[in-house]
Amino acid sequence: xxxxxxxxxxxxxxxxxxxxxxxxxxxxxxxxxxxxxxxxxxxxxxxxxxxxxxxxxxxxxxxxxxxxxxxxxxxxxxxxxxxxxxxxxxxxxxxxxxxxxxxxxxxxxxxxxxxxxxxxxxxxxxxxxxxxxxxxxxxxxxxxxxxxxxxxxxxxxxxxxxxxxxxxxxxxxxxxxxxxxxxxxxxxxxxxxxxxxxxxxxxxxxxxxxxxxxxxxxxxxxxxxxxxxxxxxxxxxxxxxxxxxxxxxxxxxxxxxxxxxxxxxxxxxxxxxxxxxxxxxxxxxxxxxxxxxxxxxxxxxxxxx
Amino acid sequence: xxxxxxxxxxxxxxxxxxxxxxxxxxxxxxxxxxxxxxxxxxxxxxxxxxxxxxxxxxxxxxxxxxxxxxxxxxxxxxxxxxxxxxxxxxxxxxxxxxxxxxxxxxxxxxxxxxxxxxxxxxxxxxxxxxxxxxxxxxxxxxxxxxxxxxxxxxxxxxxxxxxxxxxxxxxxxxxxxxxxxxxxxxxxxxxxxxxxxxxxxxxxxxxxxxxxxxxxxxxxxxxxxxxxxxxxxxxxxxxxxxxxxxxxxxxxxxxxxxxxxxxxxxxxxxxxxxxxxxxxxxxxxxxxxxxxxxxxxxxxxxxxx
Numbered sequence: 001x002x003x004x005x006x007x008x009x010x011x012x013x014x015x016x017x018x019x020x021x022x023x024x025x026x027x028x029x030x031x032x033x034x035x036x037x038x039x040x041x042x043x044x045x046x047x048x049x050x051x052x053x054x055x056x057x058x059x060x061x062x063x064x065x066x067x068x069x070x071x072x073x074x075x076x077x078x079x080x081x082x083x084x085x086x087x088x089x090x091x092x093x094x095x096x097x098x099x100x101x102x103x104x105x106x107x108x109x110x111x112x113x114x115x116x117x118x119x120x121x122x123x124x125x126x127x128x129x130x131x132x133x134x135x136x137x138x139x140x141x142x143x144x145x146x147x148x149x150x151x152x153x154x155x156x157x158x159x160x161x162x163x164x165x166x167x168x169x170x171x172x173x174x175x176x177x178x179x180x181x182x183x184x185x186x187x188x189x190x191x192x193x194x195x196x197x198x199x200x201x202x203x204x205x206x207x208x209x210x211x212x213x214x215x216x217x218x219x220x221x222x223x224x225x226x227x228x229x230x231x232x233x234x235x236x237x238x239x240x241x242x243x244x245x246x247x248x249x250x251x252x253x254x255x256x257x258x259x260x261x262x263x264x265x266x267x268x269x270x271x272x273x274x275x276x277x278x279x280x281x282x283x284x285x286x287x288x289x290x291x292x293x294x295x296x297x298x299x300x301x302x303x304x305x
Numbered sequence: 306x307x308x309x310x311x312x313x314x315x316x317x318x319x320x321x322x323x324x325x326x327x328x329x330x331x332x333x334x335x336x337x338x339x340x341x342x343x344x345x346x347x348x349x350x351x352x353x354x355x356x357x358x359x360x361x362x363x364x365x366x367x368x369x370x371x372x373x374x375x376x377x378x379x380x381x382x383x384x385x386x387x388x389x390x391x392x393x394x395x396x397x398x399x400x401x402x403x404x405x406x407x408x409x410x411x412x413x414x415x416x417x418x419x420x421x422x423x424x425x426x427x428x429x430x431x432x433x434x435x436x437x438x439x440x441x442x443x444x445x446x447x448x449x450x451x452x453x454x455x456x457x458x459x460x461x462x463x464x465x466x467x468x469x470x471x472x473x474x475x476x477x478x479x480x481x482x483x484x485x486x487x488x489x490x491x492x493x494x495x496x497x498x499x500x501x502x503x504x505x506x507x508x509x510x511x512x513x514x515x516x517x518x519x520x521x522x523x524x525x526x527x528x529x530x531x532x533x534x535x536x537x538x539x540x541x542x543x544x545x546x547x548x549x550x551x552x553x554x555x556x557x558x559x560x561x562x563x564x565x566x567x568x569x570x571x572x573x574x575x576x577x578x579x580x581x582x583x584x585x586x587x588x589x590x591x592x593x594x595x596x597x598x599x600x601x602x603x604x605x606x607x608x609x610x
Contacts, residue, residue, distance in 0.1 A: 144413060
């Protein structure tokens with residue numbers, strides 16, 4: 001099975017704390033890395049946790065609040081100084097290009113690699129990126145500024161042939177592709193061998209949904225349905241439910257309710273308000289609603305299984 | 306004597322390393338804090354080293370290369386979230402206001418405190434700030450973009466009267482201010498008591514010069530002459546002297562030469578290239594030229610004496 005995992009680089013909300021950084025995650029699929037969000041000091045976290053910077057070609061930014069992108073200018077500069085020449089693409093809501101352009105203008109910066117900033121429409125639920133390993137789809141969220149989550153879905157796995165069956169039925173090589181595509185095979189005597197007897201079932205297609213920042217927003221349920229791992233922001237505990245509504249954030253209980261209704265396999269809680277020194281209060285409010293709830297923690301890798 | 310000290314928050318140049326952050330320093334004078342430069346993650350360093358954020362009203366930015374100001378947007382946001390209402394003033398070269406404005410526009414940020422960004426002319430050697438404790442003067446440097454250092458000079462100390470002498474000569478209270486201002490005192494019998502017999506000498510006026518980033522640039526010598534503490538960038542060792550010239554940076558030996566020629570009391574070396582895991586190579590090249598050379602290190606406070 002392909003490696004498919006998520007490493008948390010930051011689990012704090014707007015204000016960093018002594019041991020929590022602002023939002024950033026690395027999605028690793030089949031040894032290809034993708035960065036989601038890039039709060040301040042993300043490049044320091046990347047170095048700390050040994051992520052291979054130059055292997056990353058694509059960055060996804062959910063929205064333009066500082067705790068989700070203030071680390072980007074520094075990261076772009078460091079990639080340049082480390083000698084990067086490969087193109088880098090950033091998917092982000094409108095505005096990021098203007099911000100990066102004005103910073104580079106005054107700092108007289110000219111990157112030696114090509115930087116493409118692609119504006120995403122955060123109101124659409126659509127595929128914005130795909131390659132042979134995965135597709136990435138936007139998930140419209142409900143926050144104070146234009147904001148979307150991202151659903152990372154594996155591309156279908158190649159199905160493996162049952163070699164002993166091919167030998168048993170003496171199936172000629174020119175039929176292989178048709179069988180891989182799902183065809184049955186008819187023997188010279190007219191007997192039909194069903195496709196399922198010739199090929200192993202494909203591995204399950206896994207998916208990871210990243211949903212930060214948003215208030216409790218039921219329309220996402222359909223879009224993240226049955227995903228293997230859901231990261232849902234849980235900035236506040238129940239004691240601050242009013243504050244969550246007011247600031248378009250969620251409580252841990254709301255995140256767990258979304259996880260339950262979407263029938264996901266596992267929930268990762270994050271984007272914690274700096275007021276919670278001990279975030280187990282958030283976990284303890286999520287668990288009774290959704291038992292497969294976990295806490296996002298810096299440097300920890302969560303498998304998408 | 307007033308407290309006058311400098312705490313280093315970052316001693317690295319463009320790229321942060323595992324234990325070195327980009328440029329930032331806190332000048333503390335008489336329990337008032339001033340921030341010089343604000344590389345990425347400065348707010349995290351401030352928290353780590355226990356600097357009281359809200360006590361800081363003034364920030365000085367030497368130039369607009371990212372390693373000297375990428376931490377600013379995050380710091381401004383955190384001050385807002387922590388409830389700051391006091392005005393904050395930033396002195397910086399042209400461009401910073403445009404950068405902060407475009408970031409705040411797209412992130413829909415409206416600070417609850419007044420932010421004043423005052424454009425400085427980095428080509429002038431002039432006082433840009435003063436209060437009852439200190440004056441700050443720009444030091445034009447020679448770098449790839451508009452860049453200046455800052456000279457922090459104490460305001461003259463109040464002179465203390467020798468109370469036993471006032472009693473001995475029965476000097477009436479109405480003469481005190483004149484004596485403090487430097488007057489002698491004439492006794493009823495016509496004998497003149499010289500001022501120096503009545504008052505203690507004022508404490509020495511101390512100064513701290515921050516010079517980063519610059520190539521070897523002799524015009525600064527006159528401007529920082531006799532200062533108590535000089536921070537001079539030393540990005541490279543002698544093996545990279547050509548690279549220093551090419552990038553408008555200095556070697557440790559050049560920093561030491563400036564310190565020697567300016568007759569400063571103590572030199573602090575910093576802004577080290579990430580290539581030096583062990584920065585003692587830089588110190589060892591500075592010491593034979595200027596014996597009072599030291600290495601800047603995160604979290605260490607250097608007294609200005």
